[in-house]
Amino acid sequence: MVKESLRAAYGKTLLQLGQADKRIVVLDADLAKSTQTIIFAKEISDRFIDMGLAEQDMVSTAAGIALTGKIVFASSFCVFLAGRVFDQVRQSICYNNANVKLVGTHSGLGVGEDGATHQSLEDIALMRTLPNMRIIVPADAVETAQAVQCAAAMEGPFFIRLTRGNLATVYDGGYRFALGRASVLKDGDAITIVAIGAMVEKALQAAEALAASGITAAVLNLSTIKPLDGETLLRFARKTRGFVSIEDHSTRGGLGGALAEFLGQNCPRPLRIIGVEDQFGRSGTPEDLYRHFGLTADRVAAAARAILQQ
């Protein structure tokens, strides 16, 4: 299976955008090589600013630059960009409705060996509470490129959550990302599996395992967490007997939280949320960590069967 880097897709797309539009400005906080904003920095140095290790200052500065008419991308690891600087994101960016696109990399357990301090398991929950903020969690490099283009083209704040590791290619060149629209990767009428980011691959594996025992599971990539695609969720709520969600994030307030809020109030259905349950991560390879914390295709399939046996 072909695996591609989401970060590289981000850097390359930034460069294309920057070459076409002089309003594009990119900021980083001493992680340009990791976030891959370096691809932009090397070619368009006069519109790249390395803010050094000062994430608070970077986020508010990004807002100030944007208020002069620029389209500003600011990057760091998710744990810093959403957690460490939450108040700056809230006040400087969202409350001002500044045209800033926060692109966080190294999300969740997928960070791997760096361990708990660098594994953001709360960033979606935090960003989801902010008015004006839109949140995209791309599932592969193709979707990353289109999400970044979408964010640049639309006025206002965005948070795009990328992984450190390369992800299996889900989409071909014919894919068209649309903000606020879930992508139906596989139709089915027994159960609905909803996934984001690196977990989309596991959702597809779970659906295959279920198909082997005659259970047709639908698989949705809910890459836009905010605004939520209520229409598609309602369609699958009526069509299938329940939902299993999987995310490399806390089980509280992320993808599962968004589903629980929406379904609970609009079309209650059984829901099993798979993610990291109220604990910090630890060091290990991403796959070892996913097994350790139960973020596996087997667990998704088991949760689906449990709902169907109810």
Added chain:
Amino acid sequence: MKQRELERLAEIARKARVAIVRMTAAAGSGHPGGSLSAVEILTYLYFKELRLDPADPQKAGRDRFVLSKGHGAPALYAILALRGFFPEEILTRLRKIDSPLQGHPHRLDIPGVEASTGSLGQGLSIANGMAMGYRMSGATGRVYALIGDGESQEGQIWEAAMTAGFHKLSNLCVFLDYNNLQIDGRVSDIKDIAPIRAKWEAFNWNVEEIDGHDFRAIERAVRRARRQTQMPTMIVARTVKGKGISFMENRVEFHGLAPTQEELVTALRDLSDG
């Protein structure tokens, strides 16, 4: 500065102070002390220095002012109204449910407000960003900001100080409203920010120290700031919290306490507006 010009600015400052005490008294809450200490600075900027057009508040390339100490909102509102950005009548609707004038300024609600501020430490970074954005565009607009002395205890101020100094943002001029009072007491007792000149100089800023209520001193400092080509300027303005109102001057209680109706009468008498 000629005597007649001095008198013109002094009269605007007096009117601004009248508006500040009237609006905070009407609101029954707000921050009069740190608004009154900044009146001459704002008066000078909006009536003598900033190139802007109240009829076209979003005009491209305009000079900009960011009130980093957002709780000084009553002073900014008074000055913006006097300058013609919105009608003076709405000033007495400060902090009311149906008013655009929130306790801290929101740029999307009020013409002339360049940035929503209130969570301290962020406005200076925003001003830096504006100065950088202008420089990238080749715009000649200058960026001004006002920070507080208590606010100078925020770590982000020093991140921003390093950024502006390193990037030689000579199109940036910042005032420090140094009244030496914060909510819990004297700045010098809580967590002293002295020596302040040495700090800003160490971050590669041009530093001016002035009496923040002296229009001629403000003018000289702003002119020196405009002549800089390699450094941003910090104007350390020694001010009096509650300036102009007998019972408020240097009284820490009036950081976040509005005058009562009785006190308003005294305040207006102090301002020869009774």
